[in-house]
Amino acid sequence: MSLNCSTSSNPLQLPLVRGRAESAPPLIRGGREGFWSNEFFGKKLVIRLVILSFFTLWAAFAAAQEGVVVPKPGAKDLCPVCGMLVSKYPNWVAVVKYRDGHAHFFDGAKDMFKYLQDLHKYAPGHRSEEIAGIHVTEFYSLGKVDARKAFFVIGSDVLGPMGHEFVPLETRADAEEFLKDHKGKQILTFEQVTADVVERVDNGKF
Numbered sequence: 361m362s363l364n365c366s367t368s369s370n371p372l373q374l375p376l377v378r379g380r381a382e383s384a385p386p387l388i389r390g391g392r393e394g395f396w397s398n399e400f401f402g403k404k405l406v407i408r409l410v411i412l413s414f415f416t417l418w419a420a421f422a423a424a425q426e427g428v429v430v431p432k433p434g435a436k437d438l439c440p441v442c443g444m445l446v447s448k449y450p451n452w453v454a455v456v457k458y459r460d461g462h463a464h465f466f467d468g469a470k471d472m473f474k475y476l477q478d479l480h481k482y483a484p485g486h487r488s489e490e491i492a493g494i495h496v497t498e499f500y501s502l503g504k505v506d507a508r509k510a511f512f513v514i515g516s517d518v519l520g521p522m523g524h525e526f527v528p529l530e531t532r533a534d535a536e537e538f539l540k541d542h543k544g545k546q547i548l549t550f551e552q553v554t555a556d557v558v559e560r561v562d563n564g565k566f
């Protein structure tokens with residue numbers, strides 16, 4: 361009502377109104393840009409943050425499930441199977457960690473398998489139920505991977521500190537690639553490594 365009154369009662373205001381109407385489209389566009397940049401991208405940012413925090417939590421949860429930190433061998437840690445200094449062979453280190461936090465270190469997966477297959481002999485007083493995690497050094501990344509999920513190539517041209525070895529790979533695809541590149545004979549999972557297989561590898565019979 362008041363708008364009608366003012367426009368009709370004073371014709372001088374008409375050009376002003378028209379002026380406003382002409383400038384209206386850029387204002388609306390500007391308003392839209394504001395809408396897209398602030399509201400839309402703002403929402404996108406929030407979604408990104410939610411996704412990021414979700415993955416952070418998931419990673420932390422996965423780490424907790426994994427059995428947490430894999431300890432490193434000290435300068436004087438000896439392999440309980442062969443008696444060699446483990447720290448001299450960082451590219452081959454295998455680790456059996458117990459629930460109370462202490463760990464035993466090996467200069468290769470082969471000795472780790474021997475140890476696990478005869479805990480009574482190599483670690484008197486230790487029980488397999490007390491083991492919190494078993495890790496091996498992955499051939500390509502040199503990172504520690506869960507031995508129970510790893511793939512082991514035997515019969516290859518890559519020798520460890522104790523001769524023929526079980527070369528640990530993280531994925532089956534990596535194991536297949538390694539087998540091809542290094543003339544390996546067989547890919548085994550953790551469960552497939554029996555005492556017989558260890559003996560064969562020890563004797564170089566594949």
Ligand SMILES: [Zn+2]
Nearest residue numbers: 439442467471
């Ligand atoms: Zn050893």
